[in-house]
Amino acid sequence: MPTTPDTADGTAATVPVATAPAATAPAATAPAEPRSVADLHRAGQLLAQYPKVRALLAPLGGPELLTAGQLLSRLDPDEVRAAHPAVPQVTVAVTGHGTLSQLTAPLTAELARHGLLARIAVSDFDSYVFDLSDARSDLYGAEPDLVLCVLDPMAVFDEVPVPWRPEDVERVAAEKYAIVAGLVARFEAASRGTLVLNTLPLPHRFTAQLVDHRSRARLGALWREFNARLLRLADAHPGLVTIDLDPLLAEGIEAVDTRLSLYAKAHLAPGLLARYAREVGHLARHLTGRTRKTLAVDLDGTLWGGVLGDDGAEGIEVADGYRGAAFTAFQQVVKQLGSQGVLLAAVSKNDIEPVGEVFRDHPGMTLREDDLVRITANWRPKHDNLAELAEALNLGIDSFVFVDDSPYECGLVRHALPDVAVVQVGQEPARHIDALLADGWFDTRELTAEDRSRVAKYRDELVRKDFLDSFDSLDDYLRQLDVRVALAAVAEADVARVAQLTQRTNQFNLTTRRLTPADVRALAADRGGLALAIRSSDRFGDNGLVGAVLGHRAGKALHIDNFLLSCRVFSRGIEQACLAAVLRHARDTGATEVLGSYRPTPKNHKVKDFYPRGGFAQAPDARAEDGTAVFRHDLAGIAAPPDHIHLTASFGESTS
Structure with missing residues (x-):
């Protein structure tokens, strides 16, 4: 009889029992993937394979997680950092x-x-x-x-x-x-x-x-x-x-x-x-800038009971009955998260027309179309839909939390998109809330006005993308977009939002130095400091405070310690216009050079050429152990800002 041991991914593999000794030594096989931190520890590979620990710990809790922590705490952090910088x-x-x-x-x-x-x-x-x-x-x-x-x-x-x-x-x-x-x-x-x-x-x-x-x-x-x-x-x-x-x-x-x-x-x-x-x-x-931003939820069995395609809108469980009340309670929690800046999306294997009708017309629904940045209902793999939604919103896929009741769908997303946080809810809808909230995926230190209006801003961004598709060239689109930018010294009302940008922005973040509100406040109050807030708007509405330029004066040099911009407003020329304004202001106020730092991270490679494109040259022998490179602009020739940007600048006392 054959035996069927488990493989590394938990599936069964049929292995025949040998009936005679092999004539030759069997070929070497690849070692099985570790299934626990204890496996790595026993194999003496916990240090070498440390990046795998995150995935191994994801499903654990209670005594199992504590045991793993005891093993991990024996590692020397210096050795881990040296092996995995x-x-x-x-x-x-x-x-x-x-x-x-x-x-x-x-x-x-x-x-x-x-x-x-x-x-x-x-x-x-x-x-x-x-x-x-x-x-x-x-x-x-x-x-x-x-x-x-x-x-x-x-x-x-x-x-x-x-x-x-x-x-x-x-x-x-x-x-x-x-x-x-x-x-x-x-x-x-x-x-x-x-x-x-x-x-x-x-x-x-x-x-x-x-x-x-x-x-x-x-x-x-x-x-x-x-x-x-x-x-x-x-x-x-x-x-x-x-x-x-x-x-x-x-x-x-x-x-x-x-x-x-x-x-x-x-x-x-x-x-x-x-x-x-x-x-x-x-x-x-x-x-460390790892707060999640988007909650994507399945529909059938997750947001409501039943299967819309089989039961029809009148047959799904929501609001009525004890199970319907449980689904309504879950929708209320999802809506509460959305009201605080979490982007909500529906991703379902369904036909779009009946799904849209449920969100618009079903009397028992708590969530409505206006609560969501996008409803995606089709028969394509959900991981493909999630990846496309991330691209449309200009967000990293690691900013997503995906909730589904299907172990199959959850497994596919985990495999195809390992950076997505997957929350598998069970068959008991009363427990959906606890499963979603158990890991505090969206926790932040302080909410800002921008947080509360974020959903509307991202919905506007999707409209902008549709508007872009109607043009033959990007230049024509940008001219018609009517981008307006205000660059001004950080005021007290801006402090929390600027600190939040340093903590949550990863892609357009030149150094990813995380600042607290106290850090930003101190920099704004420092007569030798540079703390500038970037705001933008266009024909579709106000984007709010979307970026910051932070730095300090040292003698005749202006140092840009960090430059960051929300992913919502990439590639519109805002960054070039603001950099040109800072360079002109530095020259006009007596500086002879401007120095800018770039520290590479796994997520900010898109901006590695930001300073060279702005006319900076890399300073010789200025690369630090963490890879930070310093670039210098001699202020001899400052590139003109993009002509489609309407910029106003008010530097106040921040660089005096």
């Missing part, structure tokens, strides 16, 4: 009140799930006050991208007298808040990284020590007020993020393991630390 690295400093060594493994795994290499340093027990208050501490010396100041309930209760009353807890909590607020201000002044705090759970073993319900209510109220103050700290400190643990605890996670708390001074339970690490992973993904 293209892998982005995030330096994380962990400090706090309790013992936090159990955070290393889940944090390593969560960052690796998003293609990031974690360099983690955990401070000693209860060292957060020293770490954050002394600019000479090892924490600041590491120049971390993320600082996790992990707070726990014992940070307060360790200093409450025995016996105690709610008033004692209130006094200590107020003192702790004052200390934390001072540390946040100190960090903001001393570091350009992001500081992460968290709210503190209130364990039952403390409320239960109060025998009267009135005192318990008083304790609960003052504890929540303390946490609310921690959450509101971020309003005054742009470099701060506070993670609210209450929604995580509501998932049924244990907050405290009493034995670990008493014996090991580990005051937050391992499961809660692992869930917290997932939130940190989402934040790290955003800070």
Whole structure:
């Protein structure tokens, strides 16, 4: 009888059983693809094959992910970086009140799930006050991208007298808040990284020590007020993020393991630390420019129940019945994401006419045509439709999240487009919401006005492409487009959007240096700094703030530290017009040269010739270890801007 072992991709392969010894040695076969991080570890290939880790971790959770994190945390980040220099690295400093060594493994795994290499340093027990208050501490010396100041309930209760009353807890909590607020201000002044705090759970073993319900209510109220103050700290400190643990605890996670708390001074339970690490992973993904921008959803079985082609519009499940209510709840969540700048698209194997009628006319639909940038309904492979949609929107395919209930379709997209985040929902529509939201694909630090109007702007962009198709030449199209550009010093109202552009723009981003709002604000306020915002509009509408030029003066030289532009407005001459304006302004204000940097990344190769096309020459011997090249313009001859661009420039005080 033949045996049918699993192959590397999970399918069955028929292998005949040998009936006699082979006369000659069998031919060598290629090694099987690893199916887990443990496979790579056992084979001694975890370092060499590190780029495969991301895909191997994608489906994991719970103990399996923790085990993988333990293996990954044994790797030397320097060796990984030397072997794979293209892998982005995030330096994380962990400090706090309790013992936090159990955070290393889940944090390593969560960052690796998003293609990031974690360099983690955990401070000693209860060292957060020293770490954050002394600019000479090892924490600041590491120049971390993320600082996790992990707070726990014992940070307060360790200093409450025995016996105690709610008033004692209130006094200590107020003192702790004052200390934390001072540390946040100190960090903001001393570091350009992001500081992460968290709210503190209130364990039952403390409320239960109060025998009267009135005192318990008083304790609960003052504890929540303390946490609310921690959450509101971020309003005054742009470099701060506070993670609210209450929604995580509501998932049924244990907050405290009493034995670990008493014996090991580990005051937050391992499961809660692992869930917290997932939130940190989402934040790290955003800070490295990997936030997803587009949500593409299947229809039959995903956005509504049933099969439209078989059941007809009147037979699909939406709004009515308990399953219809579940699909409606899912549509409401999708619409909520769209209202905050996530681009929504439908990608379905269906005929377009009945699909359009459902979105326009079905009384139970929450999502409508105007909520979507595009509805694609045909019988072509979905990965082809996704690739074409990415091209039409001028977005990288790695900015897409695809949701489908079909394991077959999900598998095809994973195989053909590995950079797409695939969310496979099951047959129970009530669980669709949890599946979509589990990974925080669209998390960002702050919403801007541009975010809320993004869907309309991208719909306009598709209209522009249709308009382009009506012309025989690109020049004729650009002249009729009537592009208008405003280049001006960054104002306070622009700070959040400019910082967001540095964090989310990858293709037209000359150096991909990620800036916080505090960084942008400081640059705009620096008399020697250059911080310019680019706005554009055309016959189809206002594109908003779409780019920035950032730099500084040094003597007679103007240094352009970064130049970035939204992918929505590529190839219209905006970048050339703005560069010419900056060069003219530099010359008119006494500069003798302008220097521009380009640091290559896997995604910005399209702009590697940006400075040479603008009349710059590469400076000799100016290439750094990370590949950064410096280009120089002597201001002797400045190219004229494209004649179809109408540009106004107001440099204010940013370069004075």
